[in-house]
Amino acid sequence: MSRLNTGTWVKPCQRFLLVMLGCLFAIAGPVIAQQADFERATALLDKGEYPAAIAILDSIETAGYRSGALYINAGVAYSGINDQGMAKYYFLKAQLFEETEDAAAASLRYLEERFTHRSAILPELPWQRLLNFLSGIFGTNGLFWVALLFLYFASAGWAGYWFLQTHWIRYVSFASAGVMFVCLLLAVAIYGQYQRYDTGVMTGNQADVYAGPSRDSEQISTAYKGYVMQIDWATSNDLAVGNDLVTGNDLATGNDSATGLEQKVDEELGGNVEQGSIVEQRGNMEQGDHKQESRKWAYVRLQNGQQGWISVEELVWFDPLDVR
Amino acid sequence: MRRIGNRTIGSMMTASSLLPERSMLPGNQHRWGFFEKSGAVWFLVVFWFFISGVANLYAQSVQVSASASASDLFYGDSFRLTIEVTSTGSIEADPPDMPDLVAFRYQSKIPSRGSRISIVNGATTRSVTFTYVLTAIREGNHIIPPLDINVNNQWMKTQPISIRVVRQGAVNSQGEVQLPSIFVALEPAVKDPVVGQQVLTEVVLYFKDQIEVTSFRPGSGWQPDSFWKEDLESLEQPRAESTIYKGQRYRKATLLRYALFPSLSGTLELPPFPLTLTIRDRTSRNDPFGNFFGRANSMNMEVLSEPVTLQVRPMPSVPEDAIEIYAVGTLQMNRSISKTTAVVGESIELITTIEGAGNIPLINRPEYAIPDQFDMFNPREISNLERKGTTIQGKKQFTEFLIPRAPGEFTIPAERLAFYNPETREMQYVTVPSIPLTVRSAPSLLAGSESGSGVALRPVRGLAIWHYGERVPVFRSWWFWVLTVLPLASLVVAWRVRSVQDRFQNDRTYRRRHQAGKKALRHLADARAFAGRGEGKEAYRSIEKGLAGYISDQLNLPEAGLSAEELLSKLPELVDSETRRALKILLDRCTSIGYAPPGTVEETLSDVSEADALLKKLQGWLS
Numbered sequence: 005m006s007r008l009n010t011g012t013w014v015k016p017c018q019r020f021l022l023v024m025l026g027c028l029f030a031i032a033g034p035v036i037a038q039q040a041d042f043e044r045a046t047a048l049l050d051k052g053e054y055p056a057a058i059a060i061l062d063s064i065e066t067a068g069y070r071s072g073a074l075y076i077n078a079g080v081a082y083s084g085i086n087d088q089g090m091a092k093y094y095f096l097k098a099q100l101f102e103e104t105e106d107a108a109a110a111s112l113r114y115l116e117e118r119f120t121h122r123s124a125i126l127p128e129l130p131w132q133r134l135l136n137f138l139s140g141i142f143g144t145n146g147l148f149w150v151a152l153l154f155l156y157f158a159s160a161g162w163a164g165y166w167f168l169q170t171h172w173i174r175y176v177s178f179a180s181a182g183v184m185f186v187c188l189l190l191a192v193a194i195y196g197q198y199q200r201y202d203t204g205v206m207t208g209n210q211a212d213v214y215a216g217p218s219r220d221s222e223q224i225s226t227a228y229k230g231y232v233m234q235i236d237w238a239t240s241n242d243l244a245v246g247n248d249l250v251t252g253n254d255l256a257t258g259n260d261s262a263t264g265l266e267q268k269v270d271e272e273l274g275g276n277v278e279q280g281s282i283v284e285q286r287g288n289m290e291q292g293d294h295k296q297e298s299r300k301w302a303y304v305r306l307q308n309g310q311q312g313w314i315s316v317e318e319l320v321w322f323d324p325l326d327v328r
Numbered sequence: 329m330r331r332i333g334n335r336t337i338g339s340m341m342t343a344s345s346l347l348p349e350r351s352m353l354p355g356n357q358h359r360w361g362f363f364e365k366s367g368a369v370w371f372l373v374v375f376w377f378f379i380s381g382v383a384n385l386y387a388q389s390v391q392v393s394a395s396a397s398a399s400d401l402f403y404g405d406s407f408r409l410t411i412e413v414t415s416t417g418s419i420e421a422d423p424p425d426m427p428d429l430v431a432f433r434y435q436s437k438i439p440s441r442g443s444r445i446s447i448v449n450g451a452t453t454r455s456v457t458f459t460y461v462l463t464a465i466r467e468g469n470h471i472i473p474p475l476d477i478n479v480n481n482q483w484m485k486t487q488p489i490s491i492r493v494v495r496q497g498a499v500n501s502q503g504e505v506q507l508p509s510i511f512v513a514l515e516p517a518v519k520d521p522v523v524g525q526q527v528l529t530e531v532v533l534y535f536k537d538q539i540e541v542t543s544f545r546p547g548s549g550w551q552p553d554s555f556w557k558e559d560l561e562s563l564e565q566p567r568a569e570s571t572i573y574k575g576q577r578y579r580k581a582t583l584l585r586y587a588l589f590p591s592l593s594g595t596l597e598l599p600p601f602p603l604t605l606t607i608r609d610r611t612s613r614n615d616p617f618g619n620f621f622g623r624a625n626s627m628n629m630e631v632l633s634e635p636v637t638l639q640v641r642p643m644p645s646v647p648e649d650a651i652e653i654y655a656v657g658t659l660q661m662n663r664s665i666s667k668t669t670a671v672v673g674e675s676i677e678l679i680t681t682i683e684g685a686g687n688i689p690l691i692n693r694p695e696y697a698i699p700d701q702f703d704m705f706n707p708r709e710i711s712n713l714e715r716k717g718t719t720i721q722g723k724k725q726f727t728e729f730l731i732p733r734a735p736g737e738f739t740i741p742a743e744r745l746a747f748y749n750p751e752t753r754e755m756q757y758v759t760v761p762s763i764p765l766t767v768r769s770a771p772s773l774l775a776g777s778e779s780g781s782g783v784a785l786r787p788v789r790g791l792a793i794w795h796y797g798e799r800v801p802v803f804r805s806w807w808f809w810v811l812t813v814l815p816l817a818s819l820v821v822a823w824r825v826r827s828v829q830d831r832f833q834n835d836r837t838y839r840r841r842h843q844a845g846k847k848a849l850r851h852l853a854d855a856r857a858f859a860g861r862g863e864g865k866e867a868y869r870s871i872e873k874g875l876a877g878y879i880s881d882q883l884n885l886p887e888a889g890l891s892a893e894e895l896l897s898k899l900p901e902l903v904d905s906e907t908r909r910a911l912k913i914l915l916d917r918c919t920s921i922g923y924a925p926p927g928t929v930e931e932t933l934s935d936v937s938e939a940d941a942l943l944k945k946l947q948g949w950l951s
Contacts, residue, residue, distance in 0.1 A: 038794065039791060039792065042792055043789075046787050046789055049787045052735075066797070068797055069794050069796055070794070070795040070796075071792040071794050072788075072792070072793070073788035073792060073793070074792060076787065077787040077788055078786075080786070080787045084672070086672045086731070086732070087733075088673060101793070107786075107788065115785075118673045118674075120729065121873060122732070144801060144802075145801060145802040148801070148802045148803055148808070149802065155816075156815050157813055158815075159815035159816065159818060160815070162819060163819055163822035166822055166823065166826040167822070248948060317750055325801075326798070327623045327799075
């Protein structure tokens, strides 16, 4: 009984608790920190200090965190400084999160009324609608998991048929293999689509859409602030100037680094941030003239169905697969 | 039908079809046939010369002439140019190729064509006429050159025609002012306008008393270069009034009015104005036979006004603090705004209204200095013009859409708008006052929608759901591929097991080989047990079953009936001689033990152990 000395028990318990708390803080510490930053940005939004709020939200995203609430508040902040194009960009991103889907949709409806031009919106192509529907339900990873699950079913069924010689098991195995292949194909198709296409939003007041990647080409249409378009990086990189140096992923990554809450407050103005004094850093054009030229044009499909080339200087874009 | 030789010749047979028949005639008839043929040729030759001669005679009588309906013309007068081909025979003639004439303008290069046949004292004369209508467009003495015309495949020339064109009001050698009995004139109200000034231009018809004008039609496509032309509403019924023009009495009627706005400075010309008239000459009514024979009937004519030159002055310069909008006229200007208080992002309309008489359609949009915090979108222009009377009046509205990008107090500064007043002949300025604007900050934006959507932009509060790190597709992780390969590997194992099972059931040799080791060990275990219990014979029988059975199972030999020598002879050469010898000794002992007393327990156990050792060796060679 002398071994039941409390001191001998308390020390290991204390150590265990300390280790557990350490682990907890190691995991939750950053989360708690960025939640605190998020609430600080929300308070600034309430006060109408939008540029400061944007700076904080930007730092959160730069740290690698994503959240529907983050994007909603970023959209509200940009709307506050009347950058409706950027506001729409963030509301569209927020719409990809289940918890903020409705709020983002309502905000987009509100925002649409403030644009000077609204594009005619053609329905999505059937195959796109199917892929988006499946992507919304399962996601690419979900489809891969489902495919894997049915691979197990198919393997087990076939092995069972070998040993039990029961035909219905064989049929179940065939069906499972079919489902697996369909899921696998859909997952690859969705992944390929998202790799190839990004969603772009027009942030400049207006930009012309040309038949080729040059201002000398025939003008097809005009995109105005807030226009949403699908950017086809595969075609862009095949045909635009100097594309051997840049891939779609490079572009997307480069853009993300430049446009993910990419506007920075112009602190050179004495640090005294004035509303509307946001300097936009778009297009990540600093990597040499040749590369810069290659990044100037993107092949897009507007919502009104017209397709052509547009200067990326007036665009921001995101990959829905990366956001979700 | 008649018969020649043995052939039947129908009444419709041709001459050529008769020739073979003639060659069948006797010799004298042959010669006569030659003369007959020569005579026909001579007849044809003579007939051809006769026809040619007659044709030449006819050709010699063709005559071509050209004539003009008038040789002295006023500028803008029209006349008929007639080319006539006369012949006593037939006439095949195409219209002549008409040259381009500097002093005259064709009303149409397709002539009216007429033909006539007259018979006088039994002589028939045919004539064909081609008539062109031309208008004189340059004064001076001009010659219409000889015209080439193809008649009966022969080229012929007309004689040249001299025509004199004089300006209206020119004085002739007798000192008389020369004026036509009817002419049209362009009469601009101002001869020295400034750029953009409205110039009322009337189309006036002058005609003598004896001429009755029944209708008129302006020529199409009159458009003076470097002028913006606006049609003023037509006069209901032109009224003719008496007037003295250059000392001669005329009747004058204003037919049309245009408002012309010069767009360039310098010497500009109003081109001749074409007019098609239907007139009647009253003097012919005194002729008692005139109406009877139709000479006093209506006739159409085209007249052309003389060109008019204007000296257009440039607009006076505008000082830098004023906005030039190129307005000319008597105008009023004001500026208004749709709202003076707005929220960020809300559209504000800045409206500039200019109204009065002047060049309303040509006024430019005033470009105001708008604060940088405002975006401007697609200005809209609305013009409302009245073309009644002698001036263009109306209102023009420029609407600019301003969208504030930031909250604050702003002022759209006052501006001076410049315009030229043709009445005072100087620039005038209208000051539009400054407009204060209050743009509410975004909190009001967040409070709710002002555009009626009923939806507010509200930030999300509280604990957010966070996602961290880059989204990596699941197939890029190694464990996904491990999990994918696992069922496939399991499937391979299952297939292997299943195939072994199948062979076990169906292949006896395989089954014997597969089970040989286990059977032998079982027998040896039995042997050890028998040996332990002192049952030596049973033990040796089990040893024999174990070893002999193992060899026969492995080598697919009959399970019984083989002697030790036969078994050993089937062993492969790999098995060494020592093992063979040991096997033979042991198997012989097993065979002979049935006829001899068994050894001790230890000896038996020793043999079992040796059998174990031999079995292991055999497994090394046979399995």
